[in-house]
Amino acid sequence: MTQRFIMVGAGFSGAVVARKLAEAGHACTVVDARDHVAGNCHTARDADTGVMVHTYGPHIFHTGDDEVWDYVRKFGEFAPYKNRVKSTHKGAVYTLPVNLHTMNQFFGTALRPDEMRAHVATLTADIPEPESFEEQALAFVGPDLYAAFFKGYTEKQWGTSPANLPASILKRLPLRFNYDDNYFAHPHQGMPVDGYTALVENILDHPLITVRLNTVFDPATAGDWDHVFWSGPLDGFFGYDIGRLGYRTLDFEEFRAIGDWQGCAVMNHPDPEVPFTRITEHKHFAPWESHEKSVLYREYARACEPGDTPYYPIRLVAEKALLSDYVERAKTVSNVTFMGRLGTYRYLDMDVTIREALDTADAFLAAQAAGTPAPLFSQAPL
Incomplete structure (x- = not known):
């Protein structure tokens, strides 16, 4: 029997679950408050330079999960890419991770x-x-x-x-007693040639999937659907009524240059007197392309305020106490599964997000077949 599901959030979590359930014959609506899919992985061509810009900061795909690697390559071509980070400290440039x-x-x-x-x-x-x-x-x-x-x-x-x-x-950070400067150790590493947004659009390209952008979902209407898959902020589902979970957010200061400005994709600036954390030069994330001009961003981290884009969950003692309260609140809700980075208030790499989304869809279908309750969380937040 075809059912009507809604996925709140058009990032990897919502897209992958929608695709899996659509392939199982269910009608899926994917909504997002923003005007694009792919969430914080969103990429777009800069009109002036032609550079593929990672709008919300750089994302490098890396995984040791063969199934996830095969999955993403079904929906887009990947080019090899190794993340080699540099760091400027007291006027000298070093390679990272520390090797x-x-x-x-x-x-x-x-x-x-x-x-x-x-x-x-x-x-x-x-x-x-x-x-x-x-x-x-x-x-x-x-x-x-x-x-x-x-x-x-x-x-x-x-x-x-x-x-x-x-x-x-x-x-999570390696220390290497050899000259390996590849930031990640996973066997599969790469970049989608056409960007992450095109990749997610391809995942969502199914006759049983409807995408609605610039659309804010009202949790009060959850009962209008057979099931809701929520990848927005966990506290946001409840209107932040007992407080906001703490996040760090990022501000990006754009500047442009002719030619190659810094010679690498990522240059960290760890010295405390420098106000930003790093500079990213986005054309270096696609070394198979050639661009005369360059687009760069200085990144500044700060506390996330209402209306900001949440990036990194803080998860210190006070946040975990509030998270525990929201988890208890979630247990009183029916026909909703909380998933993804925001829905479970956890830092997740892209490959883990996809793995959990695939597993969430499988667990949901298995629960339906067995007549048992659907999973409340894709993974336990605590």
Whole structure:
């Protein structure tokens, strides 16, 4: 029996779930308050330069999930792309993530891997179970590398001392005792040749999927649908009536240049006296293209206010307490599944978002077949 489902949010979460359920024979409506699909992954050609711009900041696709890699390539051609980040510290440029080249340059040495391991071991603090970002950094790289590449950048990005942040944030960043400067270690890495927006448009291109942009969904109308898949902010579903979950947002200061302005896609600026966190030069995200002109952005991080685009969930003690309250509220709602980065208040890479969306659609169809309740969350927020 054909059912009517609505997906709130036209990013990867909403698009992938809609596609899977449409292929199962159900009518799906996908709505988004913005005037484009693909959410924060949205890309668009700049009219003046022809550069494919990542409107809400750069997104590099990387995954170790073979099924997800095969899935995205069904809907768009991918070109190989390795994310090689640079960092300017006190007038010198270093490679990131911190690797043997970075460390030899920083310390003014020419050490082999085993020699550098021994050297760094003399610098790190003995903290068996680091609890904060700062403790993790001191145990990980020692005070000098921490101060150079992590401390100032993290303070600007998160608006608080690294001593107040969980160690898990730093645990995601590699430290390499070789000369590998590929930021990611996943076997599959690339960029969609036609951009992410075209990729998501192709996912949504199905006769049983209707897309409505510039459309704000009213949660009070959830009962008009057989099921609602909500990928908007969890607290937004309830009108933020017991408070707003904390996010960091980004401001982008655009500037343009002729030729190649900085020679790389991403240049970090960790020094605390520099007000922005990094500069991105977007034509370098498509090295197979050639453009005479360039579009660049300085990124400034700050607290997210009402009306801003939420980027990074803060998830400190106060936010987790409020999140727990909203999770309890969600348990009182029927015919709704909360999913994605905003719906579960978690930082998610694109490949994980797609994996969870595929799994959410499968779990929903399995629950329907078994006559059991549909999943409330794509993944538990806590």
